[in-house]
Each structure stands twice: as structure tokens, then as C-alpha cells.
Amino acid sequence: MEAIIVFIFGLIFGSFLNVVILRFDDWLSILKGRSQCPKCKTNLGWYDLVPLVSYITLRGKCRYCTKPISWQYPVVEFATAALLTSGYATILANPVLPLWQAWVEVALFALILGVILVIFFHDLYEMMIPEVLSYILVIAALAFSLIYYNDALGTLYAALTGFLPIALLVFAGGGKWMGEGDIKLSAGLALLVGWPSAVAYLAFSFIGGGLFGVAAIAAGRAKLKSAIPFAPFLILAAFVTFFYGPRIVGWYLGILGYGYY
Numbered sequence: 001m002e003a004i005i006v007f008i009f010g011l012i013f014g015s016f017l018n019v020v021i022l023r024f025d026d027w028l029s030i031l032k033g034r035s036q037c038p039k040c041k042t043n044l045g046w047y048d049l050v051p052l053v054s055y056i057t058l059r060g061k062c063r064y065c066t067k068p069i070s071w072q073y074p075v076v077e078f079a080t081a082a083l084l085t086s087g088y089a090t091i092l093a094n095p096v097l098p099l100w101q102a103w104v105e106v107a108l109f110a111l112i113l114g115v116i117l118v119i120f121f122h123d124l125y126e127m128m129i130p131e132v133l134s135y136i137l138v139i140a141a142l143a144f145s146l147i148y149y150n151d152a153l154g155t156l157y158a159a160l161t162g163f164l165p166i167a168l169l170v171f172a173g174g175g176k177w178m179g180e181g182d183i184k185l186s187a188g189l190a191l192l193v194g195w196p197s198a199v200a201y202l203a204f205s206f207i208g209g210g211l212f213g214v215a216a217i218a219a220g221r222a223k224l225k226s227a228i229p230f231a232p233f234l235i236l237a238a239f240v241t242f243f244y245g246p247r248i249v250g251w252y253l254g255i256l257g258y259g260y261y
């Protein structure tokens with residue numbers, strides 16, 4: 001029952017994030033603006049704005065001008081709800097006492113998730129990460145890491161694992177392959193996944209980004225030097241690691257003969 005409430009809250013939070021993603025560079029309009037169809041400018045009613053449900057019942061088209069509604073809306077709504085519910089389940093699965101502390105962790109996870117999703121789309125569309133968002137991410141992830149993993153030294157190792165290799169790449173490449181925003185993003189994501197999962201996170205993001213880069217070059221879509229938005233790969237790797245990291249690391253150490261932990 002609780003999980004259903006978290007999921008519904010996630011859908012509503014996701015529809016707020018959609019507005020933030022679209023109007024980030026004009027954030028005052030988020031507070032005062034009414035929701036309009038971006039194509040025909042008709043003011044939308046609440047029944048046009050029910051997360052996921054409106055998109056499905058309208059079959060992806062505006063009620064007034066029948067132009068297609070961006071896929072970003074249902075994807076962000078569903079992704080926010082699914083990731084928030086998974087995060088809630090993962091956090092509550094660990095026996096932490098007192099219970100209010102677990103809810104502080106869930107709230108921090110929600111904040112981190114929101115910031116990460118806005119960064120994901122901002123980097124995808126504009127190939128840059130707003131500085132204010134990466135600072136919020138690092139601070140929230142540091143608080144989450146210290147409370148959730150309760151291991152200050154592990155938190156330090158995780159931060160360094162996320163930070164140093166990306167910083168080296170950025171300075172070695174003169175900012176051509178990756179931007180400075182990626183350094184703070186990576187540190188924040190490594191703090192989220194904790195230690196030693198941060199190592200797996202880093203490996204996944206390089207494998208993912210590398211495979212995509214090779215595929216894009218092979219398909220003639222990219223040259224060796226052209227920048228690809230790297231943040232989405234860091235973010236996908238972090239979520240895979242947060243939810244499956246301990247199992248994957250345990251499986252890998254098992255293969256090497258170190259046994260499961």
C-alpha cells in the first residue's frame with residue numbers, strides 16, 4: 001500500500017520535473033505560468049495534466065490541436081515513479097532504526113533523483129550541465145551517503161572514485177571529450193552508489209559510453225573528436241549500480257574466487 005502511494009507521488013513529482021526540464025532557463029515561469037500546449041498555446045485543464053493517464057487517454061496527441069505530445073512527458077513521469085518506488089523499496093529493505101531516518105533517506109533519494117533527471121535531459125538537449133544543479137546533487141548525495149551507508153571512510157573513497165578519473169579525463173582532453181560539469185556529476189553519483197560499488201559504477205559508465213561512441217562512429221553519426229553527451233551514461237550506470245551493484249560486485253568477486261559478500 002505504502003509503495004503505491006510512493007509510486008503515485010513519483011508520478012506527480014515526475015510531472016513537476018517535466019515542467020522544470022522544459023523551463024529551466026526561465027525558472028520564474030515555473031512558479032507563475034499556467035500549463036499550455038507548446039504547439040497551439042491553449043491553456044490546459046487539470047484533466048489534460050494527469051500524469052501518464054492523460055497521455056494514454058489522449059493517445060499522445062493534444063486534445064485541442066491533435067499535434068503529438070512529446071514522449072518526454074510520459075517517460076519522465078514513469079521513470080520518476082518507478083525509480084522512486086525502487087529506491088524506497090531498496091532503502092526500506094535495509095534494517096535501519098529509527099524508522100524516521102529511513103524516510104529522511106527516501107526524501108534525500110527523491111531530491112537526488114529529481115536533480116539527476118533534470119541534468120539527464122539538460123545534457124541530452126543542450127550538452128551542458130547547469131552548475132547549480134551539480135552543486136545541489138553533490139551536497140544531497142554527500143548527506144545521503146553519510147546517513148545511508150554510515151561509513152565516512154567509504155564515502156570518501158566513493159567520492160574520490162567518482163571524481164578523480166573523470167577530472168583527469170576532462171583536463172587531459174582539454175574539455176573536449178567531457179565537460180567540467182561531468183566531474184561534479186560523477187562525484188555525486190559515486191556518493192549515491194557508495195563504496196565499493198562506485199568502482200562498478202565507473203566501469204559501467206565507461207563501457208556504456210565507449211560502446212555507444214564506437215557504435216555512433218561505425219554508423220557514421222559521429223567523428224572520433226565530436227563530443228557526445230556523457231552525463232546520460234554516468235546516470236544510467238549509477239542507477240544500475242545503485243539497484244544491482246552489490247549483487248554484481250558479489251557475483252564478480254565470486255568468479256575470481258573471493259566468495260560472495
Ligand SMILES: [Zn+2]
Pocket residue numbers: 037038039040041042062063064065066067
Ligand atoms: Zn495543442
